[in-house]
Amino acid sequence: MFDTTGLGSRRWRVFRFPRLDRPLFLPDLALLFIAFTFIVVLGRCGWLQIVEGDERLRRQQRETSRRAWRDARHGSIFTERGMVLARDVSRWKIAIDPSAASRIVIDGEPRASAPGRLSHAIDRVLEIEGVGWYAPLDVLRRRAVEGYRAGRQYLPLGVIAEGAHLANFNDRRKQLRTVFGREVLCDPEEFFVREYPLHDLAVQLVGNESLDREMGLYGIEARWHSTLEGRRGLRRTRTDATGAREFAGGVSSGVEPQMGKDLSLTLDVSAQWLLEDLLAETLERTRGTGVSGLVMDPRNGALLAAASVPKIVRGDLRRLFNAGLEEEARKLLFQGTRRVMEPGSVVKPLVLAAALESGISLEDTVDVNNEWKVIRNGRSSRTIRDTHLLEPRFRTVAGSVVKSSNIGIVEVGLRTGRSSIHDVFERLGFGARTGIDLLGEEVGSLKAVEDWSWYTLTSASFGYELGVTQLQMACAYCAIANGGFKVTPHLVRRVDGVRCDPAPGPRVLSATIASMVCQTLRDVVLEGTGSRLNEVIGLAGKTGTAMIASVGGYEEGAYISSFIGFAPWDDPQRLAMVVVERPQGRYYASEVAAPVVSELLGALLAAPGNRLEHSVDRALARPR
Structure with a gap:
């Protein structure tokens, strides 16, 4: 198996592969196995290093790192x-x-x-x-x-x-x-x-x-x-x-x-402080279940302040939801976009706009000779009531709005017709979301015009059988105040410094019609239902007192009182609306809501003796 050859004085053992023509012994097999194993291991190492090296390195890095x-x-x-x-x-x-x-x-x-x-x-x-x-x-x-x-x-x-x-x-x-x-x-x-x-x-x-x-x-x-x-x-x-x-x-x-x-928001911190103070005082004074208010720029729809009381406190929403009080929690959010109400008499100026578009004059007379009147339509009839007898000089189309006569405005609505009134309501945004950049806005309710019965027309003329949010109502008045253009209410003015104002809205009323309605709303404050206001800023606006509907009819003694006003009336800069829900005792809007709007706008427009500076100082001093 081995040969030895002389090489100088040394002898070398030379390995020779065994001959295949004779049997293999155990040492031969062992050597073959070792040689084969060495070749396999060497090949595997090469494979791991050359072929799989990168993948195994990545795997090792994944296994020794955390993300x-x-x-x-x-x-x-x-x-x-x-x-x-x-x-x-x-x-x-x-x-x-x-x-x-x-x-x-x-x-x-x-x-x-x-x-x-x-x-x-x-x-x-x-x-x-x-x-x-x-x-x-x-x-x-x-x-x-x-x-x-x-x-x-x-x-x-x-x-x-x-x-x-x-x-x-x-x-x-x-x-x-x-x-x-x-x-x-x-x-x-x-x-x-x-x-x-x-x-x-x-x-x-x-x-x-x-x-x-x-x-x-x-x-x-x-x-x-x-x-x-x-x-x-x-x-x-x-x-x-x-x-x-x-x-x-x-x-x-x-x-x-x-x-x-x-x-960057359109929010005016001074206006917000004052509004929240006034709303809290109004809630305490009227003992109502809730008060909401807002301030807007009627020219472009910017929301400058808005609040409801009682209001949510940060951290309470989760606690209330965890306690199963979801409905109570939602009542503490801003109700101006969530609470759908029958607006009552604040809708009368919109009916007036539809009447003027139909060719009816402000000086046309209406048949109001009593505090109540039976309105008939074939075999159907209903009794319309006013809270007071309309003076002879106010028994006109304009006077029906100035003195807030239900009898007079129903007659105006019947003369105008359901199609014209429904068209104005729709153009001014009833039955559709306003597009404000907040979540949770309700759409309200406005029946299709073909579903308007004679009874619906008479009810809608003084603010019933339709549902609106406070913000929808305010936006409708913005169109009156700014000369007839629809606005999109918004809070966000800039995103990372880039302005993102909504596009200007379409014209929804002619400038002439808007001006005539503005003048009528000014007369409301001068000699109508808002004449008790001691204002010096040129305020125009309208009161509204509506009953609250419940199952089977209307609740006895339950009202929503509201007032919308803007100033100065001939060049409006600010518009405000306040809604008081279920006031106790005196509930007419002229007494519970209108004074709040007058004081609010008077302060914001720097009327002499306003309380804005005092309100901000007090708000800064108190703990929150």
């Missing part, structure tokens, strides 16, 4: 003048690595136990100032020991709320690393919380975020959440072979979060 979402800073909400209504503020989570802390060096105690070293580390860490600790020292000690025994990767200790305190923390962290001989504290992890600097002012409009920041609950925060939230980032963190996180220099790569866009 976590990085919260994006949400956009801020400002007023047009730059006052902050909502913003994200940075916070930093502080945590300790129990495993690393259990192996620190303690001078003078080389044989200290792992729990003892961990407790010592906690004691030293809690000496750092500017951190809001989650629990007292003894509780954190216990949690740390429990976390160490359970093999937890890190233990949250507290939160840093200010950047100055973060700098102090990082300095102390470096000192502790030197003292302990290792890093025991994790890198501070930044997160964001939503802050509302003006607290609950305009809470129904600005809204609130959910605790997990995944959605807005109501208001601008809900409607514009996708714009405000931005895009989350991704953090990849290296880990050791056991999967434990390496806190020191552990962040290897990631995707940076993209900040959300800022919004």
